[in-house]
Amino acid sequence: MHLSPDELVYWRYGFVALNSTIVTTWALMLVMTIGAMLITRNLAAEGPISRWQGFLEIVVTTIQKQIEEVGLHEPKKYVGYIGTLFLFIAVSNICSIVPGYEAPTGSLSTTSALAISVFVAVPFFGIEKQGLARYLRSYLKPTFVMLPFNIISEISRTFALAIRLFGNIMSGTMIVGILLTITPFIFPIFMDLLGLLTGMVQAYIFSILATVYIAAATRTREA
Amino acid sequence: MDSTTLIAVVSIITAGVTIGLGSIAPALGEGRAVSTALTSLAQQPDAASTITRTLFVGLAMIESIAIYCLVISMILIFANPFWNHFIAQTTGG
Numbered sequence: 001m002h003l004s005p006d007e008l009v010y011w012r013y014g015f016v017a018l019n020s021t022i023v024t025t026w027a028l029m030l031v032m033t034i035g036a037m038l039i040t041r042n043l044a045a046e047g048p049i050s051r052w053q054g055f056l057e058i059v060v061t062t063i064q065k066q067i068e069e070v071g072l073h074e075p076k077k078y079v080g081y082i083g084t085l086f087l088f089i090a091v092s093n094i095c096s097i098v099p100g101y102e103a104p105t106g107s108l109s110t111t112s113a114l115a116i117s118v119f120v121a122v123p124f125f126g127i128e129k130q131g132l133a134r135y136l137r138s139y140l141k142p143t144f145v146m147l148p149f150n151i152i153s154e155i156s157r158t159f160a161l162a163i164r165l166f167g168n169i170m171s172g173t174m175i176v177g178i179l180l181t182i183t184p185f186i187f188p189i190f191m192d193l194l195g196l197l198t199g200m201v202q203a204y205i206f207s208i209l210a211t212v213y214i215a216a217a218t219r220t221r222e223a
Numbered sequence: 224m225d226s227t228t229l230i231a232v233v234s235i236i237t238a239g240v241t242i243g244l245g246s247i248a249p250a251l252g253e254g255r256a257v258s259t260a261l262t263s264l265a266q267q268p269d270a271a272s273t274i275t276r277t278l279f280v281g282l283a284m285i286e287s288i289a290i291y292c293l294v295i296s297m298i299l300i301f302a303n304p305f306w307n308h309f310i311a312q313t314t315g316g
Binding site for chain 1: 276291
């Protein structure tokens with residue numbers, strides 16, 4: 001049974017293989033980048049703005065407001081990274097409506113890559129905000145006995161991020177596939193709709209959790 | 224019962240039991256979370272957006288426990304490494 005888009009290989013040379021995950025990711029990157037470049041070509045500060053620019057402004061300001069509300073101050077520094085996470089996962093999940101499309105987030109490699117990028121980004125932003133010594137000291141924070149538990153919690157929440165996104169998307173597509181062999185008429189459509197909804201919720205959850213982790217790492221304790 | 228049959232039987236039973244037992248506790252937890260959220264929404268309607276956002280984040284964290292069980296049982300049914308190893312041995316040897 002077709003478990004993930006990693007199995008469909010388009011081109012192979014030695015050990016380098018271009019599978020469906022990579023090709024779909026590239027196609028999504030192309031579409032989003034070219035779309036954004038076309039929309040932001042003539043930005044208007046006042047006067048009548050085009051609808052697409054208004055749409056992009058809504059997206060960016062909403063993400064910025066959400067980051068601020070979760071407790072991460074100076075949202076403008078982080079809206080690039082967190083907005084990218086949210087938009088990539090959201091677009092790749094909502095494009096499941098296109099027939100014949102397999103979401104790249106349904107492959108454990110994509111979700112692990114995103115989770116590892118969060119794992120790297122949290123200390124990066126923490127050190128940038130607090131300096132290396134204070135950030136490392138925050139691992140000893142309640143008492144120094146908590147040091148191994150803090151490290152374990154860092155690693156396990158990276159796993160949790162990857163598995164949560166992968167499990168939700170992969171099980172959504174697999175349920176639709178199984179239902180198509182059992183009750184082929186109306187029920188798979190409902191499961192497809194549910195899959196779209198969970199795709200958007202998971203995109204939101206992934207970016208909000210990344211925001212919460214970065215907020216915890218950059219929280220400066222006033223002495 | 225030879226080892227291949229044993230592996231198949233144990234994998235199938237474990238897959239069913241994993242997802243069955245593993246979704247009881249998250250479902251109960253999510254029910255309590257939503258009911259408490261509804262109570263606090265009724266008490267403080269102006270904090271609705273904060274409560275709703277925190278509710279969704281909490282629900283996703285609780286849901287991930289059930290997702291872990293689902294991934295294990297999917298692996299046992301569809302990508303079972305022990306089964307694949309034994310099948311490769313019997314067809315190869």
